[in-house]
Amino acid sequence: MIVGDHRQIVIPDLGGFRSSSARLKGLRLIHTHLDGERLTGDDLTDLALLRLDMISAIEAGEDGLPGMMHTAHLIPENPGGEYWLLMDPVPVLETDLNFLKFIQALDEQFARRQSSRRVDSTERAILIRVETNPLFDSEASIEELRELARSSGVEVFDSVIQHRNKYDPKYLMGRGRLSDLVIRALQIGANLLIFDHELSPAQVRSITDFTELKVIDRSQLILDIFARRAHSREGKIQVELAQMQYLLPRLATKNTAMSRLTGGIGGTGPGETKLEINRRRARDRIGRLKRELRNVQKGRSQRRRLRQKRALPVISIIGYTNTGKSTLLNALTKSSVLTENLLFATLDPKSSRLRFPRDREAIITDTVGFIRNLPKELASAFRATLEELNEADLLLHVIDVSNPGFEEQILSVEKILEELDLSRKKCICVFNKVDLFPDRDILDNLCRRFDAIPISALDPGTLPPLLERLENNI
Template identity: 45%
Template sequence: MEVIGIALNQPTLSKAPRKERAVLVGVAFNGADDLRESLSELAALADTAELEVVGMVTQVRREADPAYFVGRGKAEEVARLCGELNADIVIVDHELTPAQARNLENLVGVRVVDRTELILDIFARRARTKQAMLQVELAQLQYQLPRLRRMWQHLSRLGGGIGTRGPGETQLEIDQRRAKKRIADLQRQLREIQRQTSARVQSRKERQLFTVALVGYTNVGKSTLMNALTKAQVFVEDRLFATLDATTRVLVLPDGHRALLTDTIGFIRKLPPHLIASFHATLEEVRTADLLLHVADVTHPALDDHIAVVERTLQEIGAGGKPTILVLNKADRLPPDWDRERLSQRYPNALLVSALTGNGLDELRRRIQREYAKQRLVRVRGQLALWAQDLVAFAYRNGVVYSVAYTDDAIVLDAEMERHFAEHLQKQVTLLNAGSVSVTPVVAESNAHQPFHFAHLLVSLRDQR
């Protein structure tokens, strides 16, 4: 007898010479779900998994059927459609219980996967680094563990009855034990990665580095924006979940100050909770960032929903309430007759940019710099002893010196620097009895209550056309 076992950290959908043909199934409960948008996104996920969508079946229900998720009649309709279209696989736009998946698969006669399994398959295909592979494998195993019995259902008739144990059940128990052992091992390895990540983050904090994280829905152009702002060479593809690993590069601000910009994994609706938990180490970069750039696709019909999904996910991972700039990307794709006033009213504090053409990026850099100044910079004014040239040199090395004037008995210094440098300067002046220094917050220009006007960008976009 052939033993099946579990394939670890591998795509769960086969890579056939031809694309597998998929039928999508979506359910709107109480008519509240935006079924069309959700199925459109599911089709994009299927395309990313190299599947060909050949049909869709929808249903409106008050609640899920405990046996088939959809009703029995609708399940039979799916079975007929699969036969007519020669489908290889059915993808359900919700997470199924093991019993629902088993019953539906038995009825339709082809493989059935749910949205979670499809996302996990895409992650397995996309994982490149050791950390990403470990995180994906952990999420896969946590998903598969309660579903192992379904893998062994074809052996259930070999042993039977109360008090008897067939070989299928024995192998099932072996697989469950191996899976639990592997999960524990993966969690241990990821805890070590988390420890290293936390140490790296703490090192940045100790060095007072200003950190900015790109967050947003999947496939909104975060990596393209990362490349445009930092001249990085981050992998870019117009597909969902092109980025799984956090990538950090230096971002030079207009005044010469430097920040660290991190590109992170994109979010999506109905993202499995255990998948979020598995990517805890990667998302640490988001939780500890000083500033978030929430990137959204301004041309997407579900823009409001995408923004809401990202905000909910940020709350779930402990990054809610952080200073955030909403960046509406892909402005180059807006139609000529787009409603500028309506957009500015809906998102009065947002920045409209095109990461592809560079439009709006200078203003984005200025906004980042203002936030950096608000959080970190102070104005330093001092009356220093004439012999305290080393302290003036310190100000030049670690800040922006606006003026140095010499009087008969003092050096008059006016500079701007990060607070920790200013505090160090103050201590040295006091210790050396080298004069006096006052430190005050930098009054940064604020856009908190000023609507952003899109007129200048509209002119630029028209010029390009």
């Protein structure tokens, strides 16, 4: 029971109120407008945002008696795009609707519509990018986000790009547009919003509170992929360290949305009972992880010194993620490192021996793929691994020339090399996946322009010119 004034009612936070259905809230709102209005636009927005089973406005007559009842309810996705249906008004004392039967049928209708989509994963996302720069290629960026989502096992149901002059400080996008999104999510059965941005802890909180959906940003998505794919002890420690560092500023003392914030995708958040994590524990854990990491890395540098004693030259393969680095390592050394059409397939890089035709030898190492705007927590956690590139005698930069965004990818890689103080190191560029490149003449031109060697890591026949160049440089 809520009492308002002639202008508004304030609906309390319903966050704690859970219904058995994931779709409808199990609540009906029955109210009256003092100035004789029927259902208003605000009413219909509340219907959707609060996922009410139904909303009714009862007319109040001059004589104080109830008049007609106006009712609306949500409907599943439909070609007309409406999200609500207005029922015929009836005098309130004559309603004979069997509400329970009706709402069960409606809920089933939602369920049927949603299951006509392919849903193998429990995470069904809408991707969102808010663009303030009209020159930026937001399509490409959201495409990369889609690949990241796929790599972390999330099913993408929809994606939205909103152009704005500036970001909304609280919600990033406009409040109205965000309401539309909630409705859309409800209709198509999405339960996760992924923003192609780095959100501030406060933004995540306000968007989560407003939408009642799980909200994650690009950094968290990347962290999640890393968490899934780290297998070695070192990799696991590095990822957990990065996750904890990401989480720390987001741990508020009082926060109802906490379980959603700390859960990560499908519960791959950092270990321990998630709800109990508090700042002090998080700090302790970070300290412990850092110490462990130092120990593990000591062992690694000892192994490295041994290798140096053997005095074999070291070639390090680097490049943007999913460009074919591991495939090339396999092809060059006839080994079988895991390769996959996923971003960040390799997190625990392997080294292998490379034997040149004239019996020279080198060590060739694979590396974690690069990506633009790597979350800073990951960058610092993986710094030690990446700094090993300092000891390479030669860098082999693998570029996926079949990707329309390959030039931006080159720039991102060069920027990261600079940050690691590696830009002066000798570097050979290869254009990989030439089998997917449509035009030979354009390719030849590009190779000249970038001084790159065209190869296809899947076709050993294309590798001899590269081998020759490597051997000469060594």
